[in-house]
Amino acid sequence: xxxxxxxxxxMRRLVRTLLPxxxxLLPxxxAEAQTMTVCIELIEGRxxxxxxxxxxxxxxxxIGIDECEANxxxxxxxxxxxxxxxLLDFWRSQGSDCSxxxxxxxxxxTCLPLFAEETADQAEVDVTVGVQDLVDCTLGxxxxxxxxxxxxxxxxxxxxxxxxxxxxxxxxxxxxxxxPTDMEGGRGDTSxxxxxxxxxxxxxxxxxxxxxxxxxxxxxGAIADAGAPADAGGGGEDAGPPSDAGTDAGMTSDAGTDAGxxxGTDAGxxxGTDAGxxxxxxxxxxSAGDLLVDADPVEVVGGTVSEVDIDPxxxxxxxxxxxxxxxxxxxxxxxxxxxxxxxCIERVETxxxxxxxxxxxxxxxxxxxxxxxxxxxxxLGWVAxxxxxxxxxxxxxxxx
Numbered sequence: 033x034x035x036x037x038x039x040x041x042x043m044r045r046l047v048r049t050l051l052p053x054x055x056x057l058l059p060x061x062x063a064e065a066q067t068m069t070v071c072i073e074l075i076e077g078r079x080x081x082x083x084x085x086x087x088x089x090x091x092x093x094x095i096g097i098d099e100c101e102a103n104x105x106x107x108x109x110x111x112x113x114x115x116x117x118x119l120l121d122f123w124r125s126q127g128s129d130c131s132x133x134x135x136x137x138x139x140x141x142t143c144l145p146l147f148a149e150e151t152a153d154q155a156e157v158d159v160t161v162g163v164q165d166l167v168d169c170t171l172g173x174x175x176x177x178x179x180x181x182x183x184x185x186x187x188x189x190x191x192x193x194x195x196x197x198x199x200x201x202x203x204x205x206x207x208x209x210x211x212p213t214d215m216e217g218g219r220g221d222t223s224x225x226x227x228x229x230x231x232x233x234x235x236x237x238x239x240x241x242x243x244x245x246x247x248x249x250x251x252x253g254a255i256a257d258a259g260a261p262a263d264a265g266g267g268g269e270d271a272g273p274p275s276d277a278g279t280d281a282g283m284t285s286d287a288g289t290d291a292g293x294x295x296g297t298d299a300g301x302x303x304g305t306d307a308g309x310x311x312x313x314x315x316x317x318x319s320a321g322d323l324l325v326d327a328d329p330v331e332v333v334g335g336t337v338s339e340v341d342i343d344p345x346x347x348x349x350x351x352x353x354x355x356x357x358x359x360x361x362x363x364x365x366x367x368x369x370x371x372x373x374x375x376c377i378e379r380v381e382t383x384x385x386x387x388x389x390x391x392x393x394x395x396x397x398x399x400x401x402x403x404x405x406x407x408x409x410x411x412l413g414w415v416a417x418x419x420x421x422x423x424x425x426x427x428x429x430x431x432x
Contacts, residue, residue, distance in 0.1 A: 065131060066114055068198030070182055073158070074107040075099075091177070094203035096365030100169035103162035110157045110182055114196045117184035120157060121194075122146040124166070130181035131197040136189070143181070148188035167204050175205040175365075205365035209233050211320065212338075212359045217311060217375035220344070221382040226375050227339045231361045235335030239368070242330045243316040243356040244347050253327030255318070313354040313376035320373040324360065335362070344379035354378040 071087035082093045095104075110120055128135040128142035136143045146166065149159045163169065167178045184196040212228035226240075242249040318324070330347070333340050347355050355377050361369040 065194060066112065066184075066196035068113060068182060068184065068196050069111045070180075070198045070200040071109050071111065072106065072200075073109055074105075076105040077102075088199060089201045091201060091203040094175060094205040094365040095163055095167060095169075096363075096367045097171065097206050097208065098366065099163055100167075100171075100204075100206055103164045105160055106163055106166065107158060107160040108200065110159060110198060111155070112196065112198075113151050113155050113157055114184050115153070115155075117151055117186065117195065118153075119185045119188055119190075120149045120151060120159065121183040121185040121188045121190045122148065122166075123181040123183065123189070125179040125181060130179075131183070131194065133191060133193050136191050138191070145189035146180070148185070151184075166200075167202050169204070169206060171206050173204065174207045175203060178202050178204060203365075205363065205367060208367050209235060209361045209363045209369045211369045212238070212361055212372045215357070215359065215373045215375035217357060217377045219311060219378045219380045221379060222343055222345065223341045224344060224377045224379075225339055225341050226357050226359075226377065228359050228372060228375075230336070230338050231369060234364055235361050236364050236366065237335050237362045238333050238337060238340075239329035239360045239362060240331040240333070240340055240342075241324065241327060241358045241360065241371075242342075242347050243314065243318060243358070243374075244349065244353075246314040246316040248316055248318070248327060249330050249347060249355075250328035254325050256323045256325050311354055311376040311378045313356040313374065313378075315356045315374050318356070318358060318371060318374070320371055322371045323368070324358075324371055325368075329360075342377055344377060349379040351379055351381050 069087045072084045072090055075083060075090070077099070078093070084090050084092055090106075098104075113120065122145075123130040123136065124144045124146055126142045126144060130136060130143035136145075147161070149157065151157050166180055178201070180200040180202065182198045182200070183190050183194045185194055210231040210233075212231055214227075214229040216225075216227040218224055218226075331340060331342075342355075342357065344353075344355065349355060356374040357377060358374055359372040
């Protein structure tokens with residue numbers, strides 16, 4: 033056999049001859065789809081720091097109850113739209129990759145068609161829609177994420193292969209957090225601690241509300257059904273401020289509560305605490321479980337905070353006057369909990385000696401005690417020492 037038949041030139045001829053035939057026999061590889069980006073430019077009603085910091089997601093602040101109810105407008109920009117695509121076809125994933133045509137064949141509903149937007153042959157397309165056009169806003173659903181697929185298409189709904197696609201991941205939370213529990217109030221002059229147990233979940237903040245003399249501090253406010261979202265304008269089922277009906281300013285909580293100041297309510301709607309004597313307060317018709325809307329809190333603290341110091345002077349309280357304090361938990365989607373049980377606080381004239389010597393915390397002095405209350409042994413010791421020192425000074429002066 034002539035080995036020259038297997039030379040390089042012969043091999044090149046064989047390749048050129050057989051390659052086209054092989055290409056006909058092998059299936060053509062699908063071209064990889066171009067990637068588009070979906071960037072959020074505006075979510076109506078949100079501040080700049082509440083907008084996503086990255087394209088392709090709305091997860092830093094989930095879509096909440098109020099935004100769902102108001103069908104809040106979202107403006108997005110789709111970038112890198114390929115030339116020749118006349119439509120952007122929007123789909124919501126039900127757990128599948130909606131960029132694949134097999135998942136959009138309508139057989140098992142793993143991808144849900146939403147709407148389409150014309151591209152006008154632009155590489156960057158702005159799209160503005162209501163949040164209800166993108167996600168499931170059914171109430172009472174805990175945190176979940178939805179993936180929106182944006183397909184470069186010529187028809188809608190597009191069932192075939194696409195040349196480009198982008199995705200937008202949206203977190204949605206339409207379940208309210210639980211109200212704080214185990215409210216505690218008490219007595220004091222310039223600072224009264226109010227404490228509570230935190231609700232479960234990742235909370236954003238706590239809003240503190242006060243009722244003085246049966247009136248919500250700051251005015252306004254309405255009571256809505258805690259099982260449904262409030263209207264976008266802040267209204268509720270009951271128009272107007274909370275009524276005083278059913279409130280008995282003379283009624284208090286159970287007298288057997290601990291001296292630590294555990295709050296409670298009774299059928300009359302009045303909260304009370306027991307801190308060395310029962311504290312009564314008028315709740316103005318508000319009670320635990322009410323959903324308060326369109327009202328201004330007297331203070332706002334962080335989501336991990338479970339205590340706040342209230343200065344009764346800021347509420348306009350005189351000595352012997354009381355206030356009902358309610359706390360509302362707010363989750364990361366800005367959903368508000370119903371009202372907590374009230375904690376009652378009362379302004380009383382304190383002795384003041386402990387504050388001056390700075391012995392309140394270190395020595396257990398009863399700074400918040402009312403006139404006539406027992407003084408700690410340490411405080412009495414300071415009094416004796418100061419009196420003895422004064423006597424020595426007087427005697428020395430007399431000798432002179």
